[in-house]
Structure formats: structure tokens, C-alpha cells
Amino acid sequence: MAIGIEDMKVWIARCPIIAILRGIKPAEVEAIGNALEEAGIRIVEVPLNSPNPLESIGILSHVFGERMLVGAGTLTDPTQVAQIKNAGGRLIVTPHADVSIVRAAKDLSLFAVPGFFNPTEAFALLKAGADAIKLFPAEVLKPPMLKALKAVLPIGTMVVPVGGIDEKSIAPWRAAGASGFGAASSIYKPGDDAKTVFRKARLLLDAMEACNETAAT
Numbered sequence: 533m534a535i536g537i538e539d540m541k542v543w544i545a546r547c548p549i550i551a552i553l554r555g556i557k558p559a560e561v562e563a564i565g566n567a568l569e570e571a572g573i574r575i576v577e578v579p580l581n582s583p584n585p586l587e588s589i590g591i592l593s594h595v596f597g598e599r600m601l602v603g604a605g606t607l608t609d610p611t612q613v614a615q616i617k618n619a620g621g622r623l624i625v626t627p628h629a630d631v632s633i634v635r636a637a638k639d640l641s642l643f644a645v646p647g648f649f650n651p652t653e654a655f656a657l658l659k660a661g662a663d664a665i666k667l668f669p670a671e672v673l674k675p676p677m678l679k680a681l682k683a684v685l686p687i688g689t690m691v692v693p694v695g696g697i698d699e700k701s702i703a704p705w706r707a708a709g710a711s712g713f714g715a716a717s718s719i720y721k722p723g724d725d726a727k728t729v730f731r732k733a734r735l736l737l738d739a740m741e742a743c744n745e746t747a748a749t
Contacts, residue, residue, distance in 0.1 A: 540643055540663035543601045544690060547574040548712035549736050552605060552694070554579045555722035558587040565592050567726035568719075569600065571733035577625050577714070579606040586619040593620025603643065610636035617642060625714075627668055629653035631660040645692060649673070651681060664690035666714060671696025675708035682709040699739040706743045713740075 551573045556564060561578075568576060576596075578588045585604060592602040603623025604616045613624055613636040624637040626646040637644035638661040647668040648654045657665050667673060670693035678691060685691070693705050694714030702713060719732050 540645075541688075541690065543575055543643075544664070544692075544712045547572055547737070548740055549573055549719070549733070550575040550577055550692065550694075550712060550714045551719050551733065552577045552579065552714050552716040553582065553588070553720050554605075554716050555582050556588055556720065557583050558591055561588040561591050562595055563726045564720060564724075564729050565596055565600070567730040568733055569596065571730045572737050573719075573733050574599070575601045575623065575712075577603055577605040577623060578621075580604055580608075580612065581606050586615060589616065589619040589621045593622075601643070607633055609633070613637050613640060613642065625666060627666075629657055631656055634660040634662050647694070651684065654681065654685065658686065658689065664692055664711065667691055667693045667710075668714075669695035670705070675704045675710075678705065678710060679708040697736075699735045702736065702739040703743050703746075706740075706747075 551568050553576060556578060576592060578585045589602060589604055601623050603621040605625035607624055607626045610632045613633060616624060617640050623643045626633050629646060629648045634644045634646050634657055644662050645664045645666050646657045646662050647666040648657055654665055667678060690711035692712045692714055693710050697713045697715050698718040715736055719736060720729050
């Protein structure tokens with residue numbers, strides 16, 4: 533059965549923070565994954581411009597199984613999608629609006645979260661079957677852009693800002709309508725050990741929980 537948007541909503545509801553492990557090495561990925569899981573992270577992306585990314589994806593998929601949604605980022609060609617699935621990945625993330633990668637991901641029953649920069653790209657990606665769309669680079673576009681875009685996107689569309697996300701930027705993006713967040717250096721950068729990653733992940737999750745508490749009052 534094909535993976536659908538409702539399933540992606542379940543994963544985002546479990547934890548709206550997506551950990552982007554750019555530059556991670558296979559030798560450290562299990563320890564970092566353990567730290568992320570302990571902190572509460574449930575979605576992990578290994579960019580393909582990391583050292584031996586397919587090996588890292590395979591380790592994460594094997595160790596964490598159904599407890600985490602593991603996949604790859606920075607895909608630039610639809611032929612890479614099958615490689616990710618063969619490694620055990622279930623999530624496909626791109627930095628750009630490529631509908632052929634979205635279609636390749638959906639043909640293989642994988643989650644597709646492609647990047648976009650403007651409304652034209654957003655609508656094209658959703659039409660191609662994207663489960664969520666990645667607003668990138670978020671630090672350039674700013675929350676008011678998302679707020680305006682949400683007024684015209686189909687109801688229920690999940691938009692995930694990526695780029696410059698940290699514990700201070702979560703509240704304004706959440707107020708603008710962000711469903712989740714992709715965090716790179718604010719959660720992991722090469723050289724970070726497991727304790728550092730746990731601490732950084734908790735800062736982001738605490739900020740997310742504070743937003744939820746504010747919204748509930």
C-alpha cells in the first residue's frame with residue numbers, strides 16, 4: 533500500500549523536528565541516533581553529500597526500525613530514490629522543486645518532502661504527490677511569506693521551513709503556520725558528540741513544546 537499524506541501527518545505529530553545530519557559518518561551515526569531518540573526526535577535525514585550516506589541510512593534503518601522515520605536529503609536525481617529505498621530509507625527530501633523525484637518516491641511508496649521557493653513550485657510539487665513541502669532557504673524567505681502562502685495552499689498542506697532554524701526562530705515560524713522544522717547545525721554538525729546532540733535536540737523540542745503550551749492557553 534502506498535504511503536500517504538495522512539501517514540506523514542502522524543510522523544510530524546509525533547515530533548515536528550526533523551534532524552538533518554549533514555556530514556555525519558557511519559561510525560558515529562548509531563550513537564547520534566540513540567541521542568536523538570532519547571531526546572524525542574523521530575524523523576532523521578542523512579543528506580547525500582555526507583560521507584557514505586547510504587551506509588549511515590542503512591545503520592539507522594536497521595537499528596531504529598519503525599521507531600524512527602529515516603531517509604535521505606539533498607537528492608538531485610530521480611535515480612537516487614531507489615538507492616535510498618534499498619538502503620532502508622523511507623523519506624526523500626530535496627533542496628529544490630523536482631517533480632520527477634517526487635513521482636519516483638511515490639512510485640516506490642516512500643515519503644516525499646521536496647524543497648520549494650515560491651508558490652508556483654509549491655503547487656506543482658503538491659500536484660505531483662508530495663506529502664509535505666520544504667520551504668528552503670527559510671532564513672531568506674521569513675515567516676510572513678509562509679503566512680501569506682498558507683492562505684492559498686490547500687487546507688492541511690504541511691510546510692516545513694528549513695534553513696536557519698534554531699530554538700529562537702521556532703515560535704515565529706509556528707505562528708506563521710509551519711507544521712514542522714528541519715534542523716541542521718542547530719541539532720548536529722560534524723564534530724558534535726552524542727551528549728551535545730542530545731542537548732541541542734532538547735533545546736529545540738523545549739521551544740516547540742513552549743509554542744504548543746502558548747497556543748493552548
